[in-house]
Amino acid sequence: MSQNDLHYVRSEMALPQPAPLRERGPLAWVRKNLFANPFDSVLTIIGMLVVAMIVPPLFNWAFVNAQWTGTDRTFCATVAQGGIQPDGWSGACWAFVHAKFGQFMFGRYPIEERWRVILVAIMFVALLVPLLIPRVPRKGLNALLFFVVFPIVAFTLLIGGVFGLPHVETPLWGGLLVTLTLSFVGIVVSLPLGIILALGRRSKMPVVKMLSVIFIETIRGVPLITVLFMASVMLPLFLPAGVSFDKFLRALIGVSLFASAYMAEVVRGGLQAIPKGQYEGADSLGLGYWQKMRLVVLPQALKLVIPGIVNTFIGMFKDTSLVYIISMFDLLGVVRQNFSDPAWASPQTPSSGLVFAALVFWMFCFGMSRYSIYMEHRLDTGHKR
């Protein structure tokens, strides 16, 4: 009996059939993802109702009814409120954001000197972007420029007082400038300081260990607001009369030290996750302490705690708003401060300003978060699950 006699055995492959109708196309997707079972269906309907209730009014408020241009509150107030809009009008007052945009970005930095801030911002982006893209070569030079040369140049440009640049005192700084300066310095200082503190806490030398523990636990034990408040209100009373530290500098130091303590604990978490064998392996190769840390332990530990590190960065970025309590005005502070301008007081002004501030904060935080996910995937060698 040859094989040809077996008529029920296929001699060629069956042509692929399209999936049944109920398994493909948008309808199937909807059924599978939104209405798979009664519970899902109820949740979907509730969700759609909520979206339908929130999104169209929000869209109308933010775009359709919004007032985009104007010079004072009359453009954003109804006739009954002393403005030009019809009664019952409710829309975003983007004219307020437009009129105050310069202040939201630069605070009260003198208008004719704002090119200096813009120049610093351009340098910041021009140095940061190549540093963040792994393909671009010359990382060492780039990092040197970004972490050493850039802060000095930016400091000189922003403060002025040399090379014919007029001096701009820090109380005039504000808005996004303050938010970014505080976070940049906080991030750049807290990561190395945090690593050193974390190593110190795990050190076998009792004095180093004790100092690290005392520092970390003291700073973590008090709220940031207290640190800022001490720096702003108590410090001037301890100093001799007539001597005062720049308030912005005090805030910078406060925020940096605060972030360092948290960073130290995040890094310590990473150090503890490295198996003992790695340490012993490095020892058996004859590496010294710093070589062991630099070549074996830290690269693995830091990679593990990228989410924690970025979490701390994002938290710090948002915490900078607390400098409002010591009368320094970051983005949120400037926005809120401008609510008090009687020329713009209207029912729509506060919500428009806050939505704008939220959007800017979200853009930065979301950017940081996406980049950290990208780096996690890129560095994910050997831990893929």
Place this chain on the structure above:
Amino acid sequence: MKYIISGILGAATLGMVATAASAGTLEDVKAKGFLQCGVSTGLAGFSAPNDKGDWQGLDADFCRAVAAAVFGDGTKVKFTPLSAKERFTALQSGEIDLLSRNTTWTINRDTALGLNFVGVTYFDGQGFMINAKKLPGVNSALQLSGAAVCVQTGTTTELNLADYFKANKMEYNPVVFEKLEEVNAAYDAGRCDVYTTDQSGLYGIRLTLGSPDDHVVLPEIISKEPLGPAVRQGDDKWYHIVKWAYFALLTAEELGITQANVEEMKASGNPEVKRVLGTETDTKIGTDLGLGNDWVVNIVKAVGNYGEVFERNVGQGSPLKIARGINALWTKGGLQYAPPIR
């Protein structure tokens, strides 16, 4: 790491402002070349930034008046926005030369806190605002028995409110909130009938309500909140300059000297005007203060007289539209009274 330390050290040396603590405030201010003035972090009509970021308002203009008296130039002033908690420390530690920040003059602040209040630039007091549509016919706070009152908790406002209703044997339901924004929102949403806070604040809040014309600020004032500028104790010369800058604003209004007509008034034959404007021969009024004899001219040129400052910032020339009321001159039934400049 090294650059951070050097950066911080560099910033520290730049940030250290060592002023000669021995000389008087006037000499310090003159040496600096500007007046450092503490204002609020934003209060409509008193000190709030405009579109360009310049401080506007009654308190801010008072700073300009003092700067004009000292330098002949009202722009030589730097503003330090201060929170309510920081304001006294800033003055005590010498961070600012003058505190002009809607601060209530009380005996405790005048004595224990080491301040000297120079006068009352705005007589404020706690008032009531009602929704006239919800409470028709109410035109006095004494008719508010049984009302729900929105108030910010933890303030003297809350205590004054309780005292007032108890003293007048009236009932009320307090609706308390932690934050000012919450009180505003609750009142606007109709959760209470009455809103109480300082009267000057009520006018600012009215602008942010859905339909401001429905809301009426009642005439009663149930507490005294005399707001005025303050200086440090122990420097009488500076204290006199700031005090008389305030009196000069009032005197200029009394004599009809305005920003527009101050140059013409210099040629006036009225001996009182001549004395005030320093055009009298052999006058020593300005130099006795440590200023130039044209100090009043400079003040009025920079900001106008008290009436102009008031109307521009909080009165009819502003969105707040606060009536002069007890802040009118004594000649017009108000409380603003200046001793004679002679």
